[in-house]
Amino acid sequence: MSNEVILEATGLVKRYGHVTALDGMDFSLRAGEVLAVIGDNGAGKSSLIKALSGALVPDEGTIRVDGRAVDFRAPMDARRAGIETVYQELAVAPAMTIAENLFLGRELRRPGVAGRLLRMLDHTRMREESARYLQELEIGVRSMSQAVSTLSGGQRQAVAVARSAAFARHVVIMDEPTAALGVKEGSQVLALIRRVRDRGLGVVLISHNMPHVFEIADRIHVARLGRRVAVLNPRSVNMSDAVAVMTGARTPETLDPAVLA
Amino acid sequence: MSTPAFRSALAASNQARRLTLGAAGPLLALLLACAFFATRSDRFLTGENFSLVLQQVMVVGVIAIGQTLVILTAGVDLSCGMVMALGGIVVTKLAAESGVPVPLAIAAGVGVTTGFGLVNGALVTRIGLPPFIVTLGTLNVAFAITQLYSQAQSVSELPESLTALGTPIFGGGVVWGVLLMLALYGVAWYSLRHTAWGRHVYAVGNAPDAARLAGIRTSRVLLSVYVIAGALYGVAALLSVARTGVGDPNAGQTENLDAITAVVLGGTSLFGGRGSVLGSLIGALIVGVFRNGLTLMGVSSVYQVLITGILVILAVTTDQLSQRRTA
Numbered sequence: 001m002s003n004e005v006i007l008e009a010t011g012l013v014k015r016y017g018h019v020t021a022l023d024g025m026d027f028s029l030r031a032g033e034v035l036a037v038i039g040d041n042g043a044g045k046s047s048l049i050k051a052l053s054g055a056l057v058p059d060e061g062t063i064r065v066d067g068r069a070v071d072f073r074a075p076m077d078a079r080r081a082g083i084e085t086v087y088q089e090l091a092v093a094p095a096m097t098i099a100e101n102l103f104l105g106r107e108l109r110r111p112g113v114a115g116r117l118l119r120m121l122d123h124t125r126m127r128e129e130s131a132r133y134l135q136e137l138e139i140g141v142r143s144m145s146q147a148v149s150t151l152s153g154g155q156r157q158a159v160a161v162a163r164s165a166a167f168a169r170h171v172v173i174m175d176e177p178t179a180a181l182g183v184k185e186g187s188q189v190l191a192l193i194r195r196v197r198d199r200g201l202g203v204v205l206i207s208h209n210m211p212h213v214f215e216i217a218d219r220i221h222v223a224r225l226g227r228r229v230a231v232l233n234p235r236s237v238n239m240s241d242a243v244a245v246m247t248g249a250r251t252p253e254t255l256d257p258a259v260l261a
Numbered sequence: 262m263s264t265p266a267f268r269s270a271l272a273a274s275n276q277a278r279r280l281t282l283g284a285a286g287p288l289l290a291l292l293l294a295c296a297f298f299a300t301r302s303d304r305f306l307t308g309e310n311f312s313l314v315l316q317q318v319m320v321v322g323v324i325a326i327g328q329t330l331v332i333l334t335a336g337v338d339l340s341c342g343m344v345m346a347l348g349g350i351v352v353t354k355l356a357a358e359s360g361v362p363v364p365l366a367i368a369a370g371v372g373v374t375t376g377f378g379l380v381n382g383a384l385v386t387r388i389g390l391p392p393f394i395v396t397l398g399t400l401n402v403a404f405a406i407t408q409l410y411s412q413a414q415s416v417s418e419l420p421e422s423l424t425a426l427g428t429p430i431f432g433g434g435v436v437w438g439v440l441l442m443l444a445l446y447g448v449a450w451y452s453l454r455h456t457a458w459g460r461h462v463y464a465v466g467n468a469p470d471a472a473r474l475a476g477i478r479t480s481r482v483l484l485s486v487y488v489i490a491g492a493l494y495g496v497a498a499l500l501s502v503a504r505t506g507v508g509d510p511n512a513g514q515t516e517n518l519d520a521i522t523a524v525v526l527g528g529t530s531l532f533g534g535r536g537s538v539l540g541s542l543i544g545a546l547i548v549g550v551f552r553n554g555l556t557l558m559g560v561s562s563v564y565q566v567l568i569t570g571i572l573v574i575l576a577v578t579t580d581q582l583s584q585r586r587t588a
Contacts, residue, residue: 076476085474093468095534096460104464105475107457119456 004031005067006170006202007052007083012061014047021047022058023226029171034193034203036213036234038246039223045206046175048223052204053085053173054078065170082169088176091160094149098141099123099130101148102163133166134159137195154185158192165196172196173204178212190216210239219261222246233261287527287543294547298554305557312434316427316504318549319442320345323497324520325527325541326449327378327490332524333453334466334486335533336385336392340377341494342517343403346510348374348498350407353416353508356423363422371495377403378491385487386480400517407510416508427503438500445496449538462486467534515566519548522569525576532584548572 009027013020022044029035039045050056052063054072062069065081072078075085092101103126109115110122127144134141139158141151148156157177164172174193178186186209193216197203207213213220213234220232222245230245230252237259244250252260298305324341331338352370355361361369377399384395426438453459461482464472473479501512527544529536548569555565 075474079476087474091471091474093464093471093534095467096463100460100464104460104472105477107460109457118451119458121455121457121460123455 005029006031006065007204008064008067009048009052010062010064012048012051012058012063014051014056014058020226022051022061025061025223025226026228027052027221028231029202029204031170031202032197032200033218034197034205034216035219035221036205036207036217037221037223038207038210038213038242040247042225043223043246044226045223047226049085049173049175049204049206052078052171053083055085079167083171083173084164084168085173086157086160086164086175086177088179091163092148092156094156095147097145097147098134098151098159099127099144101159102126102130102133102166104163106167129166133162137162137165137192139192152185154181154188157181157185157189161189161192161196165199165201168201171202171204173206175206176208177205178207178209186212210243214239214242222252224248230255231261232259287540287547290526291543291547291550294550294554298550298557301554302557305554308434310553310557312436314546314549314553315439316436317553318545319436319438320497320501320504321516321519321523321548322442322542322545323445323493323500324516325523325545326445326538327493327497328520328524329449329527329529329536329538329541330453330462330486331392331490332466332521332529332531333462333533333536334483335469335531336483336486337396337521337531338381338487338490339393339396339517339521340381340400340403341396341490341520342513342515343400343407344374344377344491344513345494345498345501345516346513347377347403347407347410348495349502349512350411350416350508350510352423352498353419353502354410357416357419357508363420366423367499370498371492374495374498375488375491378488378494379484381491382484382487386483411508411510413510415510417506419502419506419508423499424503424506426500427506436503438503441496441500445493446538446542453538458482458485463534465533518569518573519552520545522573522576523548525573525580530580530584531577532580 005028007029009025012022012025014022025044025048027048037045037048047056051058054075054077057073063072064070070081093104108122108126110120114120115122130144139162141155148159151159161174161177177193178189181189190212193203193205205217217234220234220242221228222230222232222242224246232242241250241255241259245252245255304310324345328338328341348370351373352366355369356363356366381395381399384390385392426441427436429436430440453462461472461477464477465479465482469479502508523544524541525531525544526547527536527540527542529540551568552565555568
């Protein structure tokens with residue numbers, strides 16, 4: 001793991017009328033790490049993620065990618081900056097094939113006149129590249145021309161993760177990637193997240209599943225009441241203390257400083 | 262049990278089944294319908310009759326291209342036939358009564374139908390109204406304008422160039438309009454299958470949220486679909502005028518439902534995102550063959566309407582059931 005910070009946010013504020021979703025939230029992600037974001041409902045997890053992926057514009061605060069301040073107005077802006085997001089459930093078009101889903105919104109055209117003038121798609125290359133991506137991530141799917149609706153829940157999630165991993169240059173944000181999955185499929189997706197990290201990308205993982213968080217995270221960002229209250233080291237903190245900090249039952253100051261990351 | 266070889270064989274057979282259901286189903290229905298009518302009437306299997314069927318189909322066929330695009334996005338365009346009728350009246354009134362040069366009259370007619378497509382699309386995308394309601398409204402608006410503008414009178418004595426699409430190619434049995442229809446199907450098939458725009462049309466119909474999150478500008482895709490559909494109704498208007506030789510304010514009334522029937526019979530799902538434009542061509546031929554065959558058998562047109570209605574319900578039921586199986 002390198003210590004280079006690739007995505008950083010300071011003092012993010014987002015208010016909805018009288019409700020303050022983000023109240024000076026800080027955030028920091030390094031290259032090649034899995035950073036889990038945990039927090040109770042209303043802690044500001046999803047607002048934070050939306051701000052980082054361009055889905056909402058914060059009222060105050062700054063976001064930096066590779067040290068440069070950015071101003072995300074739409075998800076496309078975040079994507080151009082190399083940040084890809086896997087949204088729970090919504091990620092794929094079931095009637096379309098795996099290759100079509102992987103390249104949805106960034107289809108490859110044929111070289112030469114066919115591509116330029118007739119805007120002809122390069123189906124073959126998209127199928128081949130899809131097969132290569134999935135193979136790299138060790139996702140066992142036979143045919144790239146298979147409709148996504150024929151896949152299991154875990155395989156669908158794998159396709160969604162693979163799409164983000166294939167196109168992300170810096171960061172992959174995953175919102176509850178294992179929530180809808182069974183035990184076996186859940187651990188397959190965790191293995192996949194590990195492989196994505198090992199390719200040097202930063203992974204932000206939002207999850208309610210504490211065992212999953214402790215299994216895979218390198219650091220744990222604890223959000224509470226719209227702020228970051230602590231960053232924990234999953235190898236030295238125990239799960240009940242992490243939950244206590246998350247729910248406010250314990251303040252981070254009462255923890256052994258060794259558990260802070 | 263579930264060895265890789267077994268699984269890949271299963272996947273392949275699933276795919277084969279999907280292909281057969283996708284294209285061969287409607288084709289089989291068409292062949293069965295032809296075989297049935299061939300046994301019922303001696304005149305059915307003649308070149309002359311096929312030429313007639315094709316001429317009847319070319320109008321519905323071109324409308325059905327636009328309708329396919331709209332239905333692929335999980336919408337429906339109820340205004341198609343009435344917008345076409347208005348286009349036909351605009352072209353013929355301008356060319357035959359107002360002395361406007363034919364190319365300008367054609368441009369005006371197609372412009373009006375494209376404008377209706379733009380209005381439909383804008384109401385669906387900007388205000389977020391359901392396509393069903395929007396097009397039910399524009400159906401009535403288009404019908405009323407057609408009646409007012411034509412004073413409910415047919416427009417006849419058209420310039421010859423306006424009916425050229427209805428003349429046979431080199432004296433053969435096929436008219437130019439049929440060729441135009443086939444060319445438009447070719448373009449539509451290519452655009453849907455081989456361009457990013459086409460894939461986006463499918464994505465918007467199949468999973469609008471996933472499409473938006475993938476960075477597709479879904480409103481723009483939807484709007485383009487309604488505008489292109491409107492332009493195609495204008496082309497259909499020219500074909501209708503060419504075939505009948507008059508501007509008919511009551512045109513489009515059977516074509517309205519026939520076009521939807523053709524699309525659904527052709528295997529395109531009303532839930533959006535699944536189907537093909539070539540299926541709609543076969544669907545249009547099925548509708549044409551039924552109308553033609555029943556006429557040859559001397560079945561009154563009321564029964565033809567009845568049978569078309571039953572066909573639609575059957576096709577939609579199949580769609581619903583297959584959707585439930587895959588979901």
